[in-house]
Amino acid sequence: MHYPSTWLQGASLGECIACELRLQIIKGTIKPDEVISENRVAADFGTSRSPVREALKALSNEGLIRLERMGAVVIGLTLDDVKELYDVRYLIESFVQQRLADVDQERLITQLNQIIDKMELAVKYNDVVEFAYQDISFHEAIIAAAEHRRIQHLWNSIRHIVLTVLLITTEEVFSMGEEKLLNVIEKHRELLQGLQSKDIEVIKRGVEQYFADSRQTLVTSLPPE
Numbered sequence: 001m002h003y004p005s006t007w008l009q010g011a012s013l014g015e016c017i018a019c020e021l022r023l024q025i026i027k028g029t030i031k032p033d034e035v036i037s038e039n040r041v042a043a044d045f046g047t048s049r050s051p052v053r054e055a056l057k058a059l060s061n062e063g064l065i066r067l068e069r070m071g072a073v074v075i076g077l078t079l080d081d082v083k084e085l086y087d088v089r090y091l092i093e094s095f096v097q098q099r100l101a102d103v104d105q106e107r108l109i110t111q112l113n114q115i116i117d118k119m120e121l122a123v124k125y126n127d128v129v130e131f132a133y134q135d136i137s138f139h140e141a142i143i144a145a146a147e148h149r150r151i152q153h154l155w156n157s158i159r160h161i162v163l164t165v166l167l168i169t170t171e172e173v174f175s176m177g178e179e180k181l182l183n184v185i186e187k188h189r190e191l192l193q194g195l196q197s198k199d200i201e202v203i204k205r206g207v208e209q210y211f212a213d214s215r216q217t218l219v220t221s222l223p224p225e
Helices: 013-027 038-045 049-061 079-102 106-124 128-145 149-175 178-197 200-221
Strands: 065-068 071-074
Touching (some): 013 038, 013 049, 013 149, 049 065, 049 071, 079 178, 106 178, 128 178, 149 178, 149 200, 178 200
């Protein structure tokens, strides 16, 4: 698996390198305690060391590597780390969805329905990358609609890791067959119905159930530690 090139439009070379290394670290292709050499990465990507340094700095800020004189030492991402990230996702979405109960949702509901349609098309064409992209787009549309700058900043700080984890778990879900994929789509429909209810308690229960199911998928999809 490589990081999808379609997700890298407009990204700098350093960001592109970071995305590929992030995927290989989280997937377990690059293992904890391995040393990442700037020169080796620069040679692999056919570039100078400057974009590689940019990439390694980003990964260091995310806690995936530790920068040392001899190079970058891989820390990796444990299952507990990912569960904590999903705890943050749950807190963000629980807050923003309840916040949206009091606003005009017409444009958002239309957008979310269109995204669900695209998820169904991705299943039809067996497109893992498109399905994962539409999945994250669904949640990002909800977060953006809340128009809360600090929440958006918090989301942006974990977005790259979440998107990478989602790509890995989506590949695993596709291997489970169409019924499992349709079940994932149905869970997004239930979130949408919760939003449309404008009932705080219904929304809270829906988000809680969605992320309980997501945590279960994580356990079966990520590589063993």
